[in-house]
Amino acid sequence: MATTSKQVEPKKRKKKVSADYVAPAPWTVKNACKHGDILTKISFVIFGVSNLARKQIVKGILLLAVEALYVLYMVTTGATAIDKLINGLYGTKAEQVFVNGLPVQSQEEYSVTILLYGVAAFFFTVCFVWFWTVNVRSAYKAQYLKETQGRAPGFLDDILDLKDGRAYVSMLFLPILGILIFTILPLIFMISMAFTSYDSGHSSHFRWVGLANFKTVLSDNGGQVNIHQFMSVLAWTLIWAFFATFLNYFLGMFIAMVINRKTTKFKNFWRGVFSLSIAVPQFVSLLVMHSMLQPEGAINRLLRSWGWIQGSLPFFTNATWARVTVIVINLWVGIPFTIMQVTGILQNIPTDLYEAADLDGANWWQKFRNITMPYMIFVTTPYLITTFTGNVNNFNVIYLLSGGDPTPVGASAGKTDLLITWLYKLTVDKYDYNIGAVIGIFTFIVLAVVSLLTYRNSGSYKNEEGFR
């Protein structure tokens, strides 16, 4: 069977080749244009002809079927959807009804539907263009193999290849399909909203406005959404994410190490105690905490009955108190998860490293700094980055615990509001989808800058096989 790497002629001057390097196959779109015979050229327009001619019947039919489906789709709905998207964003003017902050569709065609179907049609077209390259390469591959090896592999060979050499195709198909439809498509849809005038006043009658929404967020315009509001929410988001991530990580690792000590008895019992709180759904414990920390809640009453305080502690009414409270409560929520994650990895550290260190007379701090930490950082850098991004996007803790309170009068965001809860309030409470989308994009930019920088500099990216 011809796998990609075997087919390639060696290059004359070898560049530095990383372990990851996969040589390009000779069946590229470019080569197909240059060397393709007449059948391959016909396949540029009618999919699968080249494959059919080389007796790859099933493959050829499949390629043709996809083309037929796409053409059918474009003729029936796709073309009009794209046309509406570009030229006429005319929803009917009727009042739109909202339930839970989401527009309810009735018979009339609202702008949001036009936008969604338009974006979907556009999305399918992009996929189709990609599929065209697949088809062209497949056509040329059939021709190439027929010429060089006398026959093109049949359908059965392809199936066998999917089990072994190109197993990644069969393995990744469904996961990637899921990601495409339920992650990427909605994202494109929402991003395109940032460039429209789709807010509470334009639920059915909106147009493209370019960068106007970005200007609203980044200028001092006296409205509810302005640069000052944005900067203060952004600053708090970063502070929150930093403390929530690293306090959780180090305290969790510390507790896990204390439990893991050789002389600590009842290890399972202690782990059980800490993992007990995982069994309680997070939002339940958060709601309970929320009610316990109210001015008249259980904790204030308890402290008052002990005579420790006179009035109620301002857990969610004073900005600083509220901020510290959410970070501390988040420790309670997050540390059990960290312990769970970290315990296994701690036990995975090769024991001979520690034995060697013992022989050299290292104390526990030296062992921690020179063996435990490098290993942990190596294995868990991706985890740390996901936790950090997860915390910037930590909707549940903030929304359920403090609801963003305390909120100054007339402001659109409270003192503990993260970008993400602010976004939620703007879209769900105020229906300002365009501003919400802009905030979402800014959140993304913040995360992208922070995590790409750290990830690219981390050991586990540069040297994947370092501890193998």
Added chain:
Amino acid sequence: MSRKSNSEYSDKAGKGLHNAHTRRVVADVLSYVLLTVLGIIWVMPIVWVLLESFNANTSPYQPTFFPTEYTLNNYNMLFTDKTIMDFGQMFLRTFIIACFVCVISVTFVLLVAYCMSRMRFRFRKPFMNIVLVLGMFPGIMSVVAIYFILKAMNLTSGNMTVIALILVYSAGTGAGFYMMKGYMDTIPNSLDEAAMLDGCTRWQVFTKIILPICRPMIVYQAITGFLTPWLDFVMAKAICRTQDQWTVALGLWNMLQKEYIQNFYARFAAAAVVVSVPIAILFMVMQRFYQESMSGSVKG
């Protein structure tokens, strides 16, 4: 440092035994005290919920920290009183969703992680970067869009919301492969090579070699997958519009809203306990696997 090593060597010779022994006992005591204090902090709110669920006084904001009178009535009402909320139905629905999501998400994550860790193809690095970038978009942003996509698929009416929720919770899970990949990266490549020399295909290497070794991580992934539907209420709130579509999370959340809280506060605690039971059982079963195989990807 050198002084310490001296003492350790002399310890083995029998001289400084007392010193090292005392130090270890002090460290032991300190760690037990620490663990006990922290343990109480972690267990306290759970005990409170448990006791509150038996509280005879069902209104919120009571004068004492722990309830004074106990009754089983809250549990009874939770399952028999279907006039306002049918909790049993919600529970069953969430359980079904959770099972499917658990299986699908574990499968997806394993497949993607294996490809990224073991196979080399041109789309690999771009894919890893794309997934990283996608993870940085706030998920809340796409709630509205996902609702409309599901509506276009006719999945938002009646009992179809169950399928809708399964799709929503599991479709994107392939993107969460990083932790699993990190674990697979610690498995020696020589195992794969040996198996392939013996004639295994990539798929067979995956199912026969890698899967058994990854058991601890699978457990972790299974727990996360199973928990998703119980924990999420934002997505559920957007998709399930009527009460007969609610998941447990949505029901619990609503019990603490203004309309219900006066009568449902103790019942909320009871519901919280009931929800935690399947999760706790599952968790304990899996914990056994988890610790068993946590002592390293490959031993020796």
